[in-house]
Amino acid sequence: MSHPPLAAEFTANRSRAHWHDKALWFVREKRDRMANSVPEWEQLREHASAIKMHTVSQLPLYLEQFERNALALGVHVHWAETAEDHNRIVLEILQRHSVKRIVKSKSMLTEECHLNPFLEKNGIEVVDTDLGERIVQLRNEPPSHIVLPAIHIRKEEVGECFHEHLGTEKGASDPAYLTEAARGHLRQKFCQADAGITGVNFAIAETGGIVVCTNEGNADLGVSLPKVHIACMGIEKLIPRVSDLAVFLRLLARSATGQPITTYSSHFHGPRPGCELHVVLVDDGRSGIIQSSEFRRSLSCIRCGACMNTCPVYRRSGGHSYESTVPGPIGSILAPLKDSEKHSSLPFACSLCGSCTDVCPVKIDLHHQLLAMRGLLGQRRLIATSKKLSMKFVAGIMKRTWLFNLLGKFARLSLRVLPRFAIYHRFNPWGRQRELPEAPAKSFRQMYADRKSTASNPGDKSK
Amino acid sequence: MKVALFIPCYVDQFYPNVGMATVAVLEHFGVEHEFPLSQTCCGQPMANSGCMPEAKPLAERFVEVFDGFDYIVAPSGSCVSMVRHHYEEYFDHNDTRSRKVRENTLELSEFLTRVLGVTTVFGSFPHQVGIHQSCHGLRELRLASSSEVMKKRDDLLKTLLGNLDGIRFSQLARKDECCGFGGTFAVAEEAVSCMMGDDRVNDHVQAGTEVLTAGDMSCLMHLEGIIRRQKRKIRVMHFAEILAEAVNVPSTARR
Numbered sequence: 001m002s003h004p005p006l007a008a009e010f011t012a013n014r015s016r017a018h019w020h021d022k023a024l025w026f027v028r029e030k031r032d033r034m035a036n037s038v039p040e041w042e043q044l045r046e047h048a049s050a051i052k053m054h055t056v057s058q059l060p061l062y063l064e065q066f067e068r069n070a071l072a073l074g075v076h077v078h079w080a081e082t083a084e085d086h087n088r089i090v091l092e093i094l095q096r097h098s099v100k101r102i103v104k105s106k107s108m109l110t111e112e113c114h115l116n117p118f119l120e121k122n123g124i125e126v127v128d129t130d131l132g133e134r135i136v137q138l139r140n141e142p143p144s145h146i147v148l149p150a151i152h153i154r155k156e157e158v159g160e161c162f163h164e165h166l167g168t169e170k171g172a173s174d175p176a177y178l179t180e181a182a183r184g185h186l187r188q189k190f191c192q193a194d195a196g197i198t199g200v201n202f203a204i205a206e207t208g209g210i211v212v213c214t215n216e217g218n219a220d221l222g223v224s225l226p227k228v229h230i231a232c233m234g235i236e237k238l239i240p241r242v243s244d245l246a247v248f249l250r251l252l253a254r255s256a257t258g259q260p261i262t263t264y265s266s267h268f269h270g271p272r273p274g275c276e277l278h279v280v281l282v283d284d285g286r287s288g289i290i291q292s293s294e295f296r297r298s299l300s301c302i303r304c305g306a307c308m309n310t311c312p313v314y315r316r317s318g319g320h321s322y323e324s325t326v327p328g329p330i331g332s333i334l335a336p337l338k339d340s341e342k343h344s345s346l347p348f349a350c351s352l353c354g355s356c357t358d359v360c361p362v363k364i365d366l367h368h369q370l371l372a373m374r375g376l377l378g379q380r381r382l383i384a385t386s387k388k389l390s391m392k393f394v395a396g397i398m399k400r401t402w403l404f405n406l407l408g409k410f411a412r413l414s415l416r417v418l419p420r421f422a423i424y425h426r427f428n429p430w431g432r433q434r435e436l437p438e439a440p441a442k443s444f445r446q447m448y449a450d451r452k453s454t455a456s457n458p459g460d461k462s463k
Numbered sequence: 464m465k466v467a468l469f470i471p472c473y474v475d476q477f478y479p480n481v482g483m484a485t486v487a488v489l490e491h492f493g494v495e496h497e498f499p500l501s502q503t504c505c506g507q508p509m510a511n512s513g514c515m516p517e518a519k520p521l522a523e524r525f526v527e528v529f530d531g532f533d534y535i536v537a538p539s540g541s542c543v544s545m546v547r548h549h550y551e552e553y554f555d556h557n558d559t560r561s562r563k564v565r566e567n568t569l570e571l572s573e574f575l576t577r578v579l580g581v582t583t584v585f586g587s588f589p590h591q592v593g594i595h596q597s598c599h600g601l602r603e604l605r606l607a608s609s610s611e612v613m614k615k616r617d618d619l620l621k622t623l624l625g626n627l628d629g630i631r632f633s634q635l636a637r638k639d640e641c642c643g644f645g646g647t648f649a650v651a652e653e654a655v656s657c658m659m660g661d662d663r664v665n666d667h668v669q670a671g672t673e674v675l676t677a678g679d680m681s682c683l684m685h686l687e688g689i690i691r692r693q694k695r696k697i698r699v700m701h702f703a704e705i706l707a708e709a710v711n712v713p714s715t716a717r718r
Binding site for chain 1: 470472474475476477478479480481482483486498500501502503504506508509510511512513514515516517518520521524549598599601602603609610611612613614637640641643644645646647648649650651652653654655656657658659660661662684685687688689691692
């Protein structure tokens with residue numbers, strides 16, 4: 001399906017769509033207050049952007065440096081060219097240790113690679129330990145937001161879900177009660193797990209260490225109890241130096257949720273004694289994006305979700321309407337880069353308001369990339385024939401002033417004389433909830449000419 | 464100073480009064496102007512639909528039509544941003560003619576404040592005005608501070624309107640959220656577009672807006688369409704129309 005019908009479905013339940021919009025706008029406003037409290041906010045963004053652009057321009061170098069330093073710390077480093085490679089590598093590690101149960105903290109990369117269904121198919125129990133992720137996992141649906149995976153679900157619905165799966169009281173929806181229930185349930189899963197999987201927020205080339213940011217401490221617990229920790233990361237998560245981390249940690253949580261910093265920023269430098277730490281570095285199309293001058297900057301993304309919180313379309317259409325692992329503005333670039341045919345409606349699910357570009361902590365020119373992506377889809381003939389033909393038609397008119405004037409006059413006249421039913425019908429989406437402009441008798445150029453001639457300047461001829 | 468009027472195609476056909484108000488405002492400040500008759504459309508609808516090959520001849524035509532003027536002034540931030548920020552890809556890097564046209568194409572409030580140096584307008588407009596910050600004027604041309612960026616910029620509309628006698632400004636809950644027009648987005652994503660528009664209108668209703676204004680008629684066309692369908696009591700005016708009306712009324716502040 002494409003975005004418009006799914007979005008229309010979401011907005012049809014107006015009170016729910018408003019509730020969703022307001023919940024995310026609340027986060028956006030929190031972000032504004034936090035950003036405003038840092039006098040050097042704009043410099044930080046500038047700096048972060050420069051670090052990311054530099055890193056991506058020297059990525060092979062930094063990747064090798066990271067690998068060397070990580071190996072020296074005793075980390076097992078794996079390279080995966082594709083999502084399938086990634087899944088296979090993870091499975092092999094798990095099978096080698098006869099792992100039957102794993103706990104996993106938030107990782108958009110494993111979502112991108114569809115690791116959960118793959119592992120489950122191979123007989124391994126996967127438990128997402130982030131509360132929001134656990135909720136969507138129990139409901140058997142994908143996250144609708146990269147930072148707030150269950151933002152589309154009301155607490156009453158969480159109550160129903162927990163009643164069914166965790167045996168909470170029927171009708172209970174008190175967040176504290178439900179959270180406590182999830183805590184008890186997850187605690188058991190943590191204790192039973194044979195391995196822990198985490199994502200990676202930042203990998204530091206200079207040290208070979210990785211950093212994982214969470215609010216619930218679930219990553220820490222998940223990798224502290226079992227003997228095997230597998231950290232999965234896209235190759236763009238690299239930063240050169242430890243000192244660069246200070247820039248990103250200040251930006252990440254403020255942009256994401258309006259917190260000064262995530263509750264836990266966990267640094268992993270090698271395995272614990274007697275344990276194993278594996279880092280899987282995944283390409284999955286990223287090195288191709290590096291080659292593209294137009295879309296390279298999309299790799300700067302630190303997955304804070306600020307562009308989703310600010311996007312007026314996302315807030316009103318919900319994450320699932322994008323049908324891609326990463327929704328919202330950044331997802332509408334990344335998804336078509338991966339499969340332009342399947343995701344061809346996403347770059348158009350945007351009014352080009354530019355709010356995403358202004359909110360982005362690493363200054364990705366999101367709305368310009370969305371525009372460029374539309375052009376790319378045009379080149380690949382992935383724009384609806386009706387749209388292409390109508391644009392060809394309009395451009396044909398606009399190339400001829402006389403025709404523009406004539407058809408303009410005709411359009412204005414039609415709007416003035418036609419009966420309402422001939423203008424407002426099911427083939428006129430503009431008029432479903434809106435009036436068309438009231439057509440004036442004269443165009444501007446007619447009025448301008450009339451005025452000039454009455455101003456006794458009859459000879460005036462513009463070029 | 465040779466100034467050309469660039470009146471966006473849909474303004475020419477559907478909002479001639481906005482064009483005439485632009486003329487009146489320019490004349491109020493003593494600017495001589497011309498309206499090159501062969502102008503039509505800048506090509507933005509095609510470019511924003513991913514139809515760059517269709518936009519290119521219109522961009523070339525635009526440069527042809529407006530070449531030779533010192534300034535090209537339009538009552539639309541969106542069309543100006545198309546010319547100034549997005550024409551680059553249609554021309555050779557060394558093409559000085561197109562560069563000159565691009566750089567000298569200005570939105571009306573920019574031209575008034577930055578070229579003419581207008582800081583105060585004397586006149587009267589005793590109404591509560593709600594400013595809709597049109598996105599392209601705001602985030603492409605930077606005609607005011609956007610709420611996302613922690614950097615203060617002059618708000619050109621407020622500069623121009625702020626001194627009018629009796630004017631009051633609405634305090635909006637969301638001061639610069641998009642109205643949902645977005646060109647073909649308004650039709651292709653009709654449901655979201657109208658919900659966005661509806662939300663903007665409601666924000667103005669709760670704030671007590673009597674006159675809704677903006678720098679772009681396209682946003683106002685969409686919002687007015689919703690306002691009229693819902694029979695709301697809000698008057699919709701381009702800021703040029705407010706200025707033209709205001710300077711015609713004797714102001715007590717006038718020297």
